[in-house]
Amino acid sequence: KAKRQGRNTYQWYTDELNRKVFERVNLRHALQQAIEQSQFELHYQPQIYGPTGQVSGVEALIRWYHPERGNISPGQFISLAEDTGQIMPISEWVLERACRDAVRLNASATMPVTMAVNISPMQFQRSGFLASIQRVLKQSGLAPELLELELTEGVLMESTEHAIQTLQDLRSLGVHIALDDFGTGFSSLSYLKHLPINKLKIDRSFVRDVVTDPRDAAIVDGVVTMVAKLGLEVLIEGVETAEQYEYLNARHSTYFQGFYFARPMSFSALRSFLDESPHPFSGPEPPST
Numbered sequence: 001k002a003k004r005q006g007r008n009t010y011q012w013y014t015d016e017l018n019r020k021v022f023e024r025v026n027l028r029h030a031l032q033q034a035i036e037q038s039q040f041e042l043h044y045q046p047q048i049y050g051p052t053g054q055v056s057g058v059e060a061l062i063r064w065y066h067p068e069r070g071n072i073s074p075g076q077f078i079s080l081a082e083d084t085g086q087i088m089p090i091s092e093w094v095l096e097r098a099c100r101d102a103v104r105l106n107a108s109a110t111m112p113v114t115m116a117v118n119i120s121p122m123q124f125q126r127s128g129f130l131a132s133i134q135r136v137l138k139q140s141g142l143a144p145e146l147l148e149l150e151l152t153e154g155v156l157m158e159s160t161e162h163a164i165q166t167l168q169d170l171r172s173l174g175v176h177i178a179l180d181d182f183g184t185g186f187s188s189l190s191y192l193k194h195l196p197i198n199k200l201k202i203d204r205s206f207v208r209d210v211v212t213d214p215r216d217a218a219i220v221d222g223v224v225t226m227v228a229k230l231g232l233e234v235l236i237e238g239v240e241t242a243e244q245y246e247y248l249n250a251r252h253s254t255y256f257q258g259f260y261f262a263r264p265m266s267f268s269a270l271r272s273f274l275d276e277s278p279h280p281f282s283g284p285e286p287p288s289t
């Protein structure tokens with residue numbers, strides 16, 4: 001009996017493995033088509049500067065509309081695209097589109113709006129990365145100060161010397177650098193001392209229970225204080241409720257991003273949002289006084 005069970009387990013395991021391999025091959029082909037047929041779009045999520053309540057920037061987030069499967073989230077295809085190298089043409093398209101949209105946005109906006117773009121590890125580590133940034137800035141005409149590149153801890157910890165040099169070169173261009181998802185990787189605080197970054201984005205996992213869990217509050221307080229003393233800016237990600245925003249905004253002078261302010265939206269929706277949202281920002285439902 002034990003033998004049969006073992007066999008069943010083995011059978012289940014190989015079926016599961018086959019299914020996963022099959023799904024990956026499928027997705028890879030679908031991605032190739034998506035690249036060729038331009039099935040991607042960028043959505044933009046506003047970022048708010050707490051002390052003024054103004055929208056200071058937006059983050060570009062890729063969207064994939066598959067003709068049969070519908071929406072496929074970046075969480076489902078970005079890491080596969082990294083493995084297959086398909087991330088390169090995708091990233092190039094993202095950068096170009098984001099910079100062009102940033103120029104259009106700033107032509108009509110009353111305040112400068114920064115464009116934050118997520119950069120994948122492969123993209124960052126490739127030798128032509130700096131040149132591609134220079135080219136995209138030149139072609140779009142975007143002021144370098146309005147471009148912010150979001151990198152994750154993993155990217156910056158590998159090949160440190162090359163990474164630091166690249167960051168310094170980007171900073172010399174005037175481009176801003178943000179460290180994304182801070183607190184989720186195996187970060188060593190010592191690199192904060194050496195990396196020429198501008199901003200740190202505290203991961204949303206610390207925000208979810210920040211109002212009720214003193215441990216999360218302690219982490220956020222500590223990180224914000226430390227990072228401010230290092231002379232860096234801080235953005236708190238994943239703010240979903242008025243309570244979270246009020247709690248955090250009362251304690252810290254930081255940037256904010258999250259569903260409470262706005263979900264990622266199309267370029268045209270963003271335009272209306274910027275035109276219609278009150279300045280300073282007071283949230284979807286202004287707190288009753």
Ligand code: C2E
Nearest residue numbers: 061062073074075078094118119120238239240257258259
């Ligand atoms: P990220 O860079 O940390 O982006 C923030 C993610 O959190 C986005 O998910 C956004 O929709 C979501 N988010 C924002 N506010 C809230 C909130 O209040 N609550 C919750 N629960 N979620 C919130 P999205 O768009 O699914 O993107 C997931 C990840 O995929 C991104 O995480 C980023 O790592 C990657 N990604 C997205 N677009 C690109 C891209 O163009 N290039 C690259 N290389 N990666 C991308």
Ligand code: MG
Nearest residue numbers: 059118150180
């Ligand atoms: Mg990001």
Ligand code: MG
Nearest residue numbers: 180181201237
């Ligand atoms: Mg993030």
Ligand code: MG
Nearest residue numbers: 152180181203
């Ligand atoms: Mg993330």
